[in-house]
Amino acid sequence: MNLDTLTRNILKKGSFLCVGLDPDLEKIPDYILSTEDPLFEFCKMVINATAEHCVAFKPNTAFFEAFGSKGWASLERVINYIGKEHFVIADAKRGDIGNTAKMYAKAFFENLNVDAVTLSPYMGKDSVLPYLEFPGKWAIILVKTSNPGSNDLQVLNMGNNKPLYINVLEKSLSWGTINNTMMVVGANNLKEFDFIREIAPDHFMLVPGFGAQGGKLGDIKPYLSGKTVGILANYSRQIIYAGDEEQIKDQARAIHQEMKEMLTSSGFI
Amino acid sequence: MNLDTLTRNILKKGSFLCVGLDPDLEKIPDYILSTEDPLFEFCKMVINATAEHCVAFKPNTAFFEAFGSKGWASLERVINYIGKEHFVIADAKRGDIGNTAKMYAKAFFENLNVDAVTLSPYMGKDSVLPYLEFPGKWAIILVKTSNPGSNDLQVLNMGNNKPLYINVLEKSLSWGTINNTMMVVGANNLKEFDFIREIAPDHFMLVPGFGAQGGKLGDIKPYLSGKTVGILANYSRQIIYAGDEEQIKDQARAIHQEMKEMLTSSGFI
Numbered sequence: 001m002n003l004d005t006l007t008r009n010i011l012k013k014g015s016f017l018c019v020g021l022d023p024d025l026e027k028i029p030d031y032i033l034s035t036e037d038p039l040f041e042f043c044k045m046v047i048n049a050t051a052e053h054c055v056a057f058k059p060n061t062a063f064f065e066a067f068g069s070k071g072w073a074s075l076e077r078v079i080n081y082i083g084k085e086h087f088v089i090a091d092a093k094r095g096d097i098g099n100t101a102k103m104y105a106k107a108f109f110e111n112l113n114v115d116a117v118t119l120s121p122y123m124g125k126d127s128v129l130p131y132l133e134f135p136g137k138w139a140i141i142l143v144k145t146s147n148p149g150s151n152d153l154q155v156l157n158m159g160n161n162k163p164l165y166i167n168v169l170e171k172s173l174s175w176g177t178i179n180n181t182m183m184v185v186g187a188n189n190l191k192e193f194d195f196i197r198e199i200a201p202d203h204f205m206l207v208p209g210f211g212a213q214g215g216k217l218g219d220i221k222p223y224l225s226g227k228t229v230g231i232l233a234n235y236s237r238q239i240i241y242a243g244d245e246e247q248i249k250d251q252a253r254a255i256h257q258e259m260k261e262m263l264t265s266s267g268f269i
Numbered sequence: 270m271n272l273d274t275l276t277r278n279i280l281k282k283g284s285f286l287c288v289g290l291d292p293d294l295e296k297i298p299d300y301i302l303s304t305e306d307p308l309f310e311f312c313k314m315v316i317n318a319t320a321e322h323c324v325a326f327k328p329n330t331a332f333f334e335a336f337g338s339k340g341w342a343s344l345e346r347v348i349n350y351i352g353k354e355h356f357v358i359a360d361a362k363r364g365d366i367g368n369t370a371k372m373y374a375k376a377f378f379e380n381l382n383v384d385a386v387t388l389s390p391y392m393g394k395d396s397v398l399p400y401l402e403f404p405g406k407w408a409i410i411l412v413k414t415s416n417p418g419s420n421d422l423q424v425l426n427m428g429n430n431k432p433l434y435i436n437v438l439e440k441s442l443s444w445g446t447i448n449n450t451m452m453v454v455g456a457n458n459l460k461e462f463d464f465i466r467e468i469a470p471d472h473f474m475l476v477p478g479f480g481a482q483g484g485k486l487g488d489i490k491p492y493l494s495g496k497t498v499g500i501l502a503n504y505s506r507q508i509i510y511a512g513d514e515e516q517i518k519d520q521a522r523a524i525h526q527e528m529k530e531m532l533t534s535s536g537f538i
Contacts, residue, residue, distance in 0.1 A: 022369070062365060062372035068380045069345055073338035093365050095389050096331060097416040100291070103331035111337045120364050120389040122411055124418020142391055147366040149393020152440055157428035164422070164433065171421055 001087050001115045002136050003179050003228060006204070009055045009087070010229045011269055014260035017252065018056035018089065018206065020236030021046060021078065022063050027241050039064060039074035044081055046240050049248040053256035056087040056232050058206075079112050087232070088114040089140060089206065095120035101130040109134045116140050118184060118206070121168045125175055132180050139181055141172045143196070146186025146209030165192070169199055178228070182206050187215025187233070193223045202227045211238030217255065221262050229268060233259070270356050270384045271405050272448050272497060275473070278324045278356070279498045283529035283538055286521065287325035287358065287475065289505030290315060290347065291332050296510050308333060308343035313350055315509050318517040322525035325356040325501050327475075348381055356501070357383040358409060358475065364389035370399040378403045385409050387453060387475070390437045394444055401449050408450055410441045412465070415455025415478030434461070438468055447497070451475050456484025456502070462492045471496045480507030486524065490531050498537060502528070 001009075010016050021043045025033065028042040035041045047057065064075035082088055090112060094104045108117040109131070116138035119128055131139040144154055144165040154165040162170075172181060185196055187209035196205070202225045209215040210233060217233060224231055235255060242251040263269045270278075279285050290312045294302065297311040304310045316326065333344035351357055359381060363373045377386040378400070385407035388397055400408040413423055413434040423434040431439075441450060454465055456478035465474070471494045478484040479502060486502060493500055504524060511520040532538045 024368075024372075060365075060369055060372075062363070062369045062376065065341075065376035066372045066380060068376070069338045069342035071376075071380075072334075072341040076338055091365075093363065093389070093392075094331075095364070095391075096329075096360075096362050097414070097418075099293075100329055100331045103293075103329075103335045107331065107334035107337070107340075111335060111340075120362070120391045122364075122389045122391045122422060123362075123414050123416055124421030124423070126416050126418040128418075145366070145392050147392055147395055149366075149395040149397075152393030153391060153433070153436065154393070156436065158433075159426035159428070159430075161428075164427075167422065167425065 006055070006087055007228050011263070013055055014263050014269055015053055015055055015256045016229055016231050016233055016259055017054040017255055018058050018232040018234040019046065019050045019054045019239055019252065020091070020208070020234050021057055021059040022236050022240065024063060029244070037074050037077065039067065039071060040077045043078040045245055046248060047082060049245045050239060050252040051086065053252035054086065056089060057082050058089040058091045058234055061090055061092040076112065079114060087116070089116045089118065090114045091118050093118050093120050093142065095123050095127050097123065098126040098130060101127050105131045105134060109137045116182065118142065121172060125171070128172070128175050132176050137180065139176060140206050141168065141181065141183050143169050143172070143183040144185050144189050144192050146188050146213050146215070150186065150189070166195060166199070169196060173200060178203055184208065187220060188213055190215070190219050197223050201225060202230055204228060204230050204232060206232050206234060208234045210235055217258055218262070221266065224266055224268070275324070275356055276497050280538055282324055283532050284322055284324055284525045285498055285500050285502055285528055286323040286524055287327050287501040287503040288315065288319045288323045288508055288521065289360070289477070289503050290326055290328040290509065291505050293332060298513070306343050306346065308336065308340060309346045309350070312347040314514055315517060316351060318514045319508060319521040320355065322521035323355065325358060326351050327358040327360045327503055330359055330361040345381065348383060356385065358385040358387065359383045360387050362387050362389050362411065364392050364396050366392065367395040367399060370396050374400045374403060378406045385451065387411065390441060394440070397441070397444050401445050406449065408445060409475050410437065410450065410452050412438050412441070412452040413454050413458050413461050415457050415482050415484070419455065419458070435464060435468070438465060442469060447472055453477065455482070456489060457482055459484070459488050466492050470494060471499055473497060473499050473501060475501045475503060477503045479504055486527055487531070490535065493531070493535055493537070
């Protein structure tokens with residue numbers, strides 16, 4: 001899915017919600033656990049409940065890999081079930097040398113055929129470029145993540161007096177364009193968003209860390225990009241473990257409503 | 270496999286060779302391509318040819334994921350085929366927040382049941398700790414990699430006047446111990462090994478970058494650890510694409526021989 005279509009979908013729907021699919025067998029309802037493919041059945045239920053309220057889904061590969069080839073087959077079914085109306089992000093945080101990155105790009109963009117994959121920047125340029133050779137596909141680079149460990153390295157100042165995450169952001173701007181690169185920036189680090197938006201005013205940011213992790217949706221409003229909207233706000237646990245299908249739908253609807261109001265009062269729609 | 274067993278295996282065999290399994294359909298022989306599971310059959314041939322000369326195998330998950338659930342099933346067969354006499358490293362370079370890291374640890378240490386998994390450090394401590402809770406299992410943390418992009422971020426000086434990779438090394442020493450943590454250091458960056466050995470004298474280093482990437486085996490000799498041997502030298506392409514089974518065996522044997530001489534002249538055996 002290209003930038004124009006993504007932005008158009010957001011404006012049409014009044015939503016920049018991304019639903020994170022992290023199916024944890026310890027948390028999913030008993031009646032689903034007893035089915036033949038509980039990972040898929042749980043995700044299907046969440047997709048049915050939230051599709052009209054979100055523009056993107058983000059399956060987390062770890063929750064499928066934990067069950068080996070069987071889990072990977074469930075992931076394939078989930079991605080097929082989502083279809084082509086939503087932007088699909090494989091949250092895989094891969095990052096390896098060129099010839100291996102090419103294989104991962106093949107795994108995600110050809111075999112699974114998702115729109116985007118999250119990448120760790122530690123190995124530098126040649127670990128990212130192979131993903132950018134696929135038209136209409138996206139590399140989503142970790143810049144400032146939402147977990148406590150993001151303070152171990154990402155915020156440390158470099159010799160140029162800028163923190164590591166800003167160095168990563170600046171490098172990644174030179175690797176890709178607004179049409180094939182997004183960045184991950186945690187919602188619980190909003191003070192950093194000022195720097196980030198100054199350097200990357202229109203790039204899409206995939207923003208985790210709302211809800212359980214402490215980020216507030218309203219606080220992100222100043223960082224919407226006038227040109228592209230520029231934010232996909234991810235919710236995982238707060239939506240997918242809200243209860244039964246109706247309760248999941250209610251959660252997604254409430255967030256959708258808040259987003260619609262933000263987009264309206266900011267003059268987007 | 271624990272540290273004592275690994276070191277004992279190395280000394281017994283006179284080898285610290287790790288064979289990287291990166292099965293690329295564009296490079297494997299035609300007679301294997303026509304089998305039902307060419308990824309597995311190719312790896313099986315390489316394992317048969319090299320098992321007596323190496324102490325570790327390192328399947329690269331990307332080359333299997335490129336074929337989806339079918340590829341992951343081949344990976345499972347490969348790991349089963351290797352068995353328990355060799356140290357098995359899933360070269361996966363994962364790195365994610367705590368609850369996701371827990372799932373990846375389950376994927377690699379319970380489902381696939383390998384000994385070690387490579388990890389990217391960018392997300393910090395809570396992205397590594399869940400792996401260290403599995404007795405006898407190992408986290409292998411990227412410190413200084415062998416690719417050109419390692420110069421984009423890893424060598425940049427931080428505010429403390431040490432490059433990022435040294436900061437990563439120091440942090441990771443505080444996360445784990447000599448019994449559950451190794452580091453990736455490229456063979457083509459030997460000048461950095463002096464710093465690294467000073468800080469981590471006995472930790473095992475997984476060293477890629479020999480052969481095709483320019484590293485020379487002999488140059489690593491000063492960095493063997495007197496206590497643990499402390500180095501696993503990885504060869505992938507130079508061995509696995511050396512030709513037919515005999516030629517692959519010859520390559521592995523030659524490297525084994527060189528290692529045996531290094532270990533002998535250094536007084537290990």
